Amino acid sequence: xxxxxxxxxxxxxxxxxVDAAELQAQRQxxxxxxxxxxxxxxxxxxxxxxxxARVCGEVSGTACTQDLGxxxxxxxxxxxxxxxxxxxxxxxxxxxxxxFSGRVETGSKATPAQLKETALLLEQKLxxxxxxxxxxxxxxxxxENTSQLVSSNGAEMESTSRAIVVSVSxxxxxxxxxxxxxxxxxxxxxESVDADQIVRETVxxxxxxxxxxSFTPGRFRVLLEQPVVWNIMLTAWMAFAGPRCQNRTxxxxxxxxxxxxxxxxxITDYPSHPACGQQFAFDYEGxxxxxxxxxxxxxxxxxxxxxxxxxAFSVASNGRAGRCPSLTSGIPNQxxxxxxIWVVEPGSSTKEQLLEQLGDGIRITDSYxxxxxxxISSGHFSIPCRGILYKDGKPVKNLASIAIHGTxxxxxxxxxxxxDDLMISPFIMTHxxxxxxxxxxxxxxxxxxx
Amino acid sequence: MLSQEEIRLVLSEAVRTGGDFAELxxxxxxxxxIDYSGGKVGRATTVRTVGVGxxxxxxxxxxxVCTNDLRLPSLLEQARRAAELLDSGTGxxxxxxxxxxxxxxxxxxxxxPADVDNARKIELxxxxxxxxxxxAGLRSMDxxxxxxxxxxxxxxxxxxxxxxxxxxxxxxxxxxxxGKDGRLLSRWADYVCPSGFEAFRDTDATTTFAKNFxxxxxxxxxxxxxxxxxxxxxxxxxxxxxxxHECCGHPLESIAIASGSSEFCGQLGKKVASDKVxxxxxxxxxxxxxxxxxxxxxxxxxxxxxxxxxxxxGYLCDRMGGRRLGMQSTGNGRKQDYTYAPTSRxxxxxxxxxxxxxxxMIRDIDRGLxxxxxxxxxxxxxxxxxxxxxxxxxxxxxxxxVSGLTLNGRGMEVIKxxxxxxxxxxxxxxxxxxxxxxxxxxxxxxxxxRVSAMAIGGxxx
Numbered sequence: 001x002x003x004x005x006x007x008x009x010x011x012x013x014x015x016x017x018v019d020a021a022e023l024q025a026q027r028q029x030x031x032x033x034x035x036x037x038x039x040x041x042x043x044x045x046x047x048x049x050x051x052x053a054r055v056c057g058e059v060s061g062t063a064c065t066q067d068l069g070x071x072x073x074x075x076x077x078x079x080x081x082x083x084x085x086x087x088x089x090x091x092x093x094x095x096x097x098x099x100f101s102g103r104v105e106t107g108s109k110a111t112p113a114q115l116k117e118t119a120l121l122l123e124q125k126l127x128x129x130x131x132x133x134x135x136x137x138x139x140x141x142x143x144e145n146t147s148q149l150v151s152s153n154g155a156e157m158e159s160t161s162r163a164i165v166v167s168v169s170x171x172x173x174x175x176x177x178x179x180x181x182x183x184x185x186x187x188x189x190x191e192s193v194d195a196d197q198i199v200r201e202t203v204x205x206x207x208x209x210x211x212x213x214s215f216t217p218g219r220f221r222v223l224l225e226q227p228v229v230w231n232i233m234l235t236a237w238m239a240f241a242g243p244r245c246q247n248r249t250x251x252x253x254x255x256x257x258x259x260x261x262x263x264x265x266x267i268t269d270y271p272s273h274p275a276c277g278q279q280f281a282f283d284y285e286g287x288x289x290x291x292x293x294x295x296x297x298x299x300x301x302x303x304x305x306x307x308x309x310x311x312a313f314s315v316a317s318n319g320r321a322g323r324c325p326s327l328t329s330g331i332p333n334q335x336x337x338x339x340x341i342w343v344v345e346p347g348s349s350t351k352e353q354l355l356e357q358l359g360d361g362i363r364i365t366d367s368y369x370x371x372x373x374x375x376i377s378s379g380h381f382s383i384p385c386r387g388i389l390y391k392d393g394k395p396v397k398n399l400a401s402i403a404i405h406g407t408x409x410x411x412x413x414x415x416x417x418x419x420d421d422l423m424i425s426p427f428i429m430t431h432x433x434x435x436x437x438x439x440x441x442x443x444x445x446x447x448x449x450x
Numbered sequence: 451m452l453s454q455e456e457i458r459l460v461l462s463e464a465v466r467t468g469g470d471f472a473e474l475x476x477x478x479x480x481x482x483x484i485d486y487s488g489g490k491v492g493r494a495t496t497v498r499t500v501g502v503g504x505x506x507x508x509x510x511x512x513x514x515v516c517t518n519d520l521r522l523p524s525l526l527e528q529a530r531r532a533a534e535l536l537d538s539g540t541g542x543x544x545x546x547x548x549x550x551x552x553x554x555x556x557x558x559x560x561x562x563p564a565d566v567d568n569a570r571k572i573e574l575x576x577x578x579x580x581x582x583x584x585x586a587g588l589r590s591m592d593x594x595x596x597x598x599x600x601x602x603x604x605x606x607x608x609x610x611x612x613x614x615x616x617x618x619x620x621x622x623x624x625x626x627x628x629g630k631d632g633r634l635l636s637r638w639a640d641y642v643c644p645s646g647f648e649a650f651r652d653t654d655a656t657t658t659f660a661k662n663f664x665x666x667x668x669x670x671x672x673x674x675x676x677x678x679x680x681x682x683x684x685x686x687x688x689x690x691x692x693x694x695h696e697c698c699g700h701p702l703e704s705i706a707i708a709s710g711s712s713e714f715c716g717q718l719g720k721k722v723a724s725d726k727v728x729x730x731x732x733x734x735x736x737x738x739x740x741x742x743x744x745x746x747x748x749x750x751x752x753x754x755x756x757x758x759x760x761x762x763x764g765y766l767c768d769r770m771g772g773r774r775l776g777m778q779s780t781g782n783g784r785k786q787d788y789t790y791a792p793t794s795r796x797x798x799x800x801x802x803x804x805x806x807x808x809x810x811m812i813r814d815i816d817r818g819l820x821x822x823x824x825x826x827x828x829x830x831x832x833x834x835x836x837x838x839x840x841x842x843x844x845x846x847x848x849x850x851x852v853s854g855l856t857l858n859g860r861g862m863e864v865i866k867x868x869x870x871x872x873x874x875x876x877x878x879x880x881x882x883x884x885x886x887x888x889x890x891x892x893x894x895x896x897x898x899x900r901v902s903a904m905a906i907g908g909x910x911x
Contacts, residue, residue, distance in 0.1 A: 043535040044514040045528075048501065048789055065498040066518040078496050082482075085568040087490035112535060135710040171710040180711045180831065217678035217907075249590055249626045249636060331497050333483065369828035372836035373856065377626050377634035382907060384834035384858040400832060401859045403907030429884060448678035448907035 001025045001148045001158075002051065002072065010072035011152040015080040019057035020093050023072060024149040024284055026050050032141040033115040035123035040116050042139075050331055051075060052284070052323075059083040060091040064333050092285070092307040096155040098316075099286035106272070106279045107144075107162025110190050115140045122166070122195050129199045132172040132206060139167040140193070143431060145278070149286050157286060163277025164190055165426055168198060172206040179209035181366070183227065184425045186434050188277040201423075208365045208388060212400035215389055217448045221361035221441070222404065223354055226421050228385060229437035233344060234370040234427065236408055237269075237435070240294050240302070241337050242309030242320075244376065251379030251408055252300060256313075261298035261412030265440075266345035268293055269304065269320070273341045276424045276434050280340040282319060289319035289340055298412065304337040322432070332432065343436040347418030354417045354441040356393055362447055363388045363395070364404060370428075379408040387447075402449030417441035451476060452502075454548050456522055457605045461545055463529035464506050465607060468538035471507040471769075472529075473606040475746065477788040480564065484595040486575035494568055499600075501788040505747075506532045510774050514791035548611035553743040553750050556736045559617045559646035563597035566647045571595050574650050578621065581657040585664050587628040587671070593660075594622040597647070604748035612748045618642060618739070618891070619649045621656055623663050629671035637670075637838065639663045642879050644739045644891070666823065666839055673853030676842055676908040682818040683857065683906070684811050684843070687876035687898040692824040692835055695799050695883070695894035697861030698729055700829030702756050702764075703782075703794040704771025705886065713831055713862040714762060722762045723865035726804050726899075729757040731766055733781055733797030739880025740797035740892040747783035747792050754780045756799075757865075768794045786888025793887045798880075801896040804871025811870045811900045813846040819906055820848060821857070826881075834858035854909050870900035 002025045014021055027049040034042040052064040053075045061083020063075055123138040146160040169182040181202060187193060205227075224232075244250035252260065271289035272279040280289045285307050294302045305313070306321035322338030355363065367373075367385035374381040386400040406414075417440065424436035452460075457474050464472040479499040485492035501518035502525060515532045517524060563571075575593050582591060600616040620642040627635050641659045643649035650656060685693055701712035714722065723729075733751030735741050744750050747769050755763045765775065768783030771794045784795035812820055823839030837855040841848040880893035 039511075041510065042512045042514075042791075044791065045531050045535060046514075046516045046789055047528075048516065048518050050518075062493065062495050063497075064495070065500070067498050067500045068519055070498075082494040082496055082568070085484070085491055085494050085572055087492075089490075089492060137709060169709065169711070178713060178831065247590055249634070251634070331499055333495055333497050335493065368830070368832065368858075369826070369834045369836075372826040372828075372834075375634075375636055377636040380854055382836075382854050382856050382909070384828075384832075384856045384907070386832070401905055403856050403858065405854065405907065405909040429888065446909055448909070450678075450680045450905035 001027060001049065001146065002150065006072050007150050010076055013073060014152060015055065015077045017058035018055040018076065018080055020152050021053065021055045021076050022093060022149065022151045024052045024147065027146040029144040030141055031112055031115060032139055033112065033119045034137060034139040035119035036137040038124060040120065043112070053079040054091055054093065055079045055083060056091045056093045060086065060089060064331055066331070093151065094285065094287070094307060096151065096153045099155040100157045100282035100288045101155065103158040104281050105160040107277055108189055109162065110142045110164065114190055115142060118190055118193055122198060125195050125199050126168070126170060126202055130203050132174050133170055134173055135171040137169045141165045149282070151286065155286055157282055159281035161279040163187065164193065165431065166193060166198065168202055170202050170206060174207070174210055177209070177211045179206060181205040186276050186278055186424050186426045210398040212386070213397040214450050215397070215399055219444050220447050221358060221443055222445045222447065223358050223361065223363045224440050224442060225363065225365050226423050226437055226439045228364050228367045229344060229440055230425060230435055231367045231370040232374070232383065233342060233435050233437050235374050237339050237342050238376045239379065239408055240304055242303040242305040242313065243337060245303055246309050246312045249377045251377060255300045256303065258300055259298050260300050260409050261295055262415040263297050264347060264418050265295055265298050265412055265415050267295040268343050268345060269339045270341040270343060273343065273424065273436070275422065276341050276436070278341065278426070278434055283321040284323060285317065285321040287317045287319035287321065292318050304339060306337050309337065339433050341424065341434045341436065343422070343424070344438060346420045346422040346438040349417055349419055351419040351421050351439045354419050354439060357417060357441055358390050359393055361390050362399065363390055381406060381408065399449060402447055405446040405448060411442065411445070414443045414445065415440050416443045451603060454611065458545055460504065460525045460529045461607050463526050464504055464532050465541050465543040467533040467536050468541035469506040469508050469533065469536055470543060471607055473505040473604060473747065475503040475505065475788055476603040477501055477600065479598060479600040479787065481596060481598045482563065484568065484571055484575065485592065486579060486594070487592040489579065491572055499787055503788040504529055504532050505791060506536055507770060508536055508538050511536065512770055512791065516789050543607055545607045546609035548605060549609050551610060551612045555615060555743045556734055556741040557644040560648040561646040562599065563617065563619055563647045564599055577653060578656050578660050582660055582664060585668065588664065589626045589628050589634065592624045596620045596622065602746070604744070606748065610748045612744055614743045616742060617646055618644045619647055623660055625664060625667060627667045627671060633671065635667055635671055637667050640879060640881060642739060644737065644741065669851050670839055670853050673851040675854060676852050676906070678906060678908045680903050680905045682815050683901045683904040684818065684820045685896070685899050686820065686822045687872060687874055688895055689878040690821055690824050691800055691878055691894035691896035692827055694729055694801055694896060695796060695892065696827040696829040696833040696835055697864055698756065699796045699799045699894070701861055702766055704765050704767040704775055705793050707765050708771055708774040711830065713860070717762045720762055721760050722862060723757050723760040724868045725760045726868050726871040727757050727760050727865055728802035730755055730802060731782070731796055731799045735798050738798045738877070738893050745781045745783045746785045747779065749779045749781045749783060751781040751797060766794045766796060768792050784887060784890045786890060790887040795885060795887060795890050796883060796892050798893045800875065800894065801871065801899065803873050803875040803897045806870040806872050808872045808874065808898045811872070811898060812843055815843045815846060818843040819852065831860060832858060833861050856907050857904060859904060864901060864904060867902045868899055869902045872898035874898065
């Protein structure tokens with residue numbers, strides 16, 4: 001991380017035309033252990049620190065580097081130099097009084113041996129859980145994220161959060177039909193790893209897959225299982241992004257305060273959650289992250305804001321300034337908002353109770369490709385998935401290569417039941433934030449397929 | 451960069467607990483990004499990625515450690531950490547003298563983007579933006595410029611020492627457009643070239659690309675929904691090759707074969723597709739986004755025949771995938787950057803041209819779909835592809851554009867139904883493929899093809 005003497009030296013001689021500056025070091029340390037076929041096959045460890053600079057004044061600009069040998073003054077100068085070509089845009093840096101202060105640390109450290117032991121135990125239980133399972137792989141990782149932010153106006157803050165991420169992959173053959181499943185969990189610690197529950201979840205996901213049959217497309221009552229709701233929310237949160245609502249490229253622009261969903265639908269973005277290891281103390285602008293009610297009783301009650309979008313709506317930032325990669329880089333550096341732990345709040349019904357209410361309908365068990373199915377500006381989605389046709393509350397036949405269609409608002413309005421099976425998983429690949437979802441029962445949705 | 455003696459020290463430390471192979475991957479990448487929106491520059495940023503990965507193997511076990519603390523003591527500590535994680539006992543692997551092996555890049559650079567000042571890059575953005583006035587319903591239009599200059603060095607305990615430089619320049623267009631019925635549509639498109647700033651010498655090319663992008667969006671906003679049905683589907687030449695990337699490419703990667711998650715397991719030498727299907731992956735093609743001199747394990751890229759006349763001929767292998775399948779690497783060990791371990795990934799995946807007439811493929815259809823643009827998708831046992839542009843066919847004629855569709859199915863079933871392959875192979879700009887080793891540049895392209903029957907998920911009732 002950054003040394004005090006280095007940042008004090010850099011802030012002591014700000015580049016010409018710069019009045020204020022911020023430096024942030026983000027370090028991610030990950031240790032992983034993967035077990036397959038009864039032994040540890042792959043292990044890994046990484047420690048990567050990225051330093052970001054933001055300067056503001058007559059010139060405003062940004063820069064970032066992973067070159068730990070680079071002088072912080074030089075990094076500020078790079079930000080100033082790049083800022084010279086911007087059209088007078090002024091970065092918003094806030095005063096020390098509204099910024100987070102101090103140091104927080106959450107989560108306990110696990111040893112590589114403990115990670116290996118947990119991976120081996122889980123993989124063994126999974127492999128032995130059912131005769132249909134042919135191949136399994138379990139990865140247990142400890143992810144430690146540290147953020148240190150300092151500013152030329154005297155703000156200093158640091159947070160460290162540790163989480164255990166369990167990744168499960170299993171392949172099976174059921175009556176000659178090959179199938180598989182994969183999912184991830186973000187947990188507070190190794191003591192939270194419920195091996196029996198993970199095995200039950202995996203076996204259920206596999207056993208729901210069978211040789212598909214044809215059906216007649218149309219409108220159906222549907223039960224969207226937890227992985228499907230999770231997949232939708234993985235991108236749907238963007239409709240609640242303040243900057244998108246500000247420039248009216250979200251289907252939910254102008255909907256703040258309006259009823260956009262069913263009474264039973266509640267969405268919250270948490271900086272910390274008891275079922276999740278990853279925690280967020282402040283965003284990259286230094287704003288403290290606070291619990292944020294996004295939807296209550298179907299009413300849109302909040303948006304994700306950074307300083308600029310919050311100002312446009314005349315409210316205070318809620319600490320969701322984030323960076324996303326530009327798709328040319330592994331280093332996220334595009335100014336945007338991101339959620340922390342985005343949760344569709346669980347209901348009080350069990351999934352079995354919702355299945356009883358399904359009657360004649362389709363149980364959508366899984367969906368694919370969360371990134372190309374939803375247009376945030378119109379809200380239209382067309383999501384490829386698979387499922388099981390139910391008649392009189394009983395499974396009749398399996399369906400594959402089907403798709404569900406509609407708009408986000410139609411979907412939110414049509415929810416008639418929310419299950420208690422909340423599961424929180426990290427965002428695919430980057431693990432930059434988490435999304436949690438339960439299963440939901442929807443009164444009607446267009447389902448296509450053959 | 452590290453000296454060869456320092457590299458030797460690090461590799462020696464890594465293999466001391468019994469590793470039978472170790473590799474050091476060093477990377478230094480500089481990127482420049484400029485955002486342009488509303489007629490002005492929003493932000494310009496320099497991004498520097500620097501780090502080292504150490505990859506250690508013993509049999510079919512692997513360890514990958516990485517850091518961006520490049521001081522020698524830190525790298526030795528990481529090597530020790532890798533050795534401890536392998537935890538196999540003791541070893542005495544002798545590392546031969548490094549032999550420098552340099553292979554010319556298939557994508558040579560004429561004008562390094564680092565030598566071009568921001569003013570010229572902004573002029574490019576301004577000119578492109580200025581050519582796009584007068585589009586009805588255009589609610590927002592952002593253009594981003596990015597370039598990257600990635601230098602990698604790969605050395606391993608077999609004595610390999612090689613370097614590669616990968617440069618690319620890109621314009622990214624992001625637009626939101628409103629149709630006459632008030633419906634909004636957001637799309638993005640990349641004009642990307644694996645070359646230096648000479649990619650933008652022809653200014654007409656970028657403005658034509660941008661105008662086409664907006665015109666196609668306007669057409670999509672006039673699209674009509676169709677009912678779900680099972681009909682013949684024609685996929686146009688060029689970027690509709692995403693179809694092959696998703697339904698065959700991913701399941702043919704050794705990581706999918708070794709994990710048993712692919713239907714192509716155990717099918718080598720067997721008929722898996724129609725006679726018309728010959729599928730290749732070739733990382734050597736000059737000027738293509740998925741091309742590199744060597745993969746991220748230092749293995750020279752090459753032309754790999756995956757399916758020939760419908761018969762499965764090969765898989766895409768990285769070093770470890772090859773070990774697990776009893777095969778050699780095919781030059782497909784790729785990764786986003788030093789923070790990822792390499793795994794099997796595609797490069798430029800394409801269907802070989804056939805002999806069928808493009809017009810006849812449509813003329814011959816009573817009711818069907820003509821796909822002219824694909825978005826992204828996902829692969830696996832079941833694949834899906836977003837259809838961004840397409841036309842409904844009736845009685846051999848294109849009658850109206852369609853929207854809101856996905857094509858999905860089981861790859862092994864669908865590729866048996868390819869009944870036409872055109873003779874004109876059209877290229878693709880390329881894009882990113884995301885998987886377990888991060889985002890890597892790829893292309894996927896094809897001649898026009900026809901699938902005799904596919905289920906289409908339509909929204910009309």
